Structures are given as structure tokens and as C-alpha cells.
Amino acid sequence: MGSPYEKDFYAWAHEQAALLRGGRLAEADIEHIAEEIESMGKAEKRELVARLTVLLLHLLKWRCQPNLQGASWRATIDVQRLDIADLLEDNPSLKSLLPEVVARAYRKATKEAERETGLPETTFPAVCPWSFETATDAGFWPE
Numbered sequence: 484m485g486s487p488y489e490k491d492f493y494a495w496a497h498e499q500a501a502l503l504r505g506g507r508l509a510e511a512d513i514e515h516i517a518e519e520i521e522s523m524g525k526a527e528k529r530e531l532v533a534r535l536t537v538l539l540l541h542l543l544k545w546r547c548q549p550n551l552q553g554a555s556w557r558a559t560i561d562v563q564r565l566d567i568a569d570l571l572e573d574n575p576s577l578k579s580l581l582p583e584v585v586a587r588a589y590r591k592a593t594k595e596a597e598r599e600t601g602l603p604e605t606t607f608p609a610v611c612p613w614s615f616e617t618a619t620d621a622g623f624w625p626e
Contacts, residue, residue, distance in 0.1 A: 535567060581615050
């Protein structure tokens, strides 16, 4: 039938929290608790990649399609910058992963930019033309 972890995650989580708070570690499902904690960390990294992908996509479109620049793109760029800053404030250790995260996000952003703009892949630089600091700077708008 499966363990409580597999049958009702919500109930399992509350039970495990009560066991930990009660100091009843011997009764806690330590292996699954550890997996869930690791999963939460991975989710934060995925969130950073996702937000940075959207930011870089819109910066690429801003740069390559100046005649289509508008309030919607500006709002998306502004919001992603704010959300990225908040995410890094809440998870400062993610800063050590920025080179990897920027590379991953940029690969995704260029693929999406090709699809959304109809422009050829060669339109976009092979590597991200902006540093993380530049891309997330509220005063930066690509020419």
C-alpha cells in the first residue's frame, strides 16, 4: 500500500514536524526528511534559473526588437529583477552558483527568443553578453 510518506504527503509532513519538535528523532522518517530538504534547495535553484531565463529573454528581445519595446516588456524586466534580488536575499548561498545559473538560463533564453521572435539563432550571442550584475541592474537597458 505504501508508506505514509507515499500515501498522504501532507499528513506525513505534519507528523514529521511534530516528531521533530517533540524531540522524538528516533521515530522520525529521517531519510525522507533529508530528501525533502534537498528537494527544497533544488527548487530554489530552479526558481532562480527560471526567473533569470525570463529576464534574459526579455533583455534579448529588448535589444533585438527595439520597435516592439513596450510597457509590458519593461514591467516583466523590472519584476524579474526584483524577484531575483528577493530570491538571493532569502538564499544568499545561491550566489556561488551564479556562473552556472547564468549559463543555463541564457541557453534557455536564446531558444525561447528564437521561437518568440522568429529571428535566427545567429542573431543572439553564443554566450550571455551581460554579466549577472549588469542584467539585474535596474538602470540597465540594452541598446
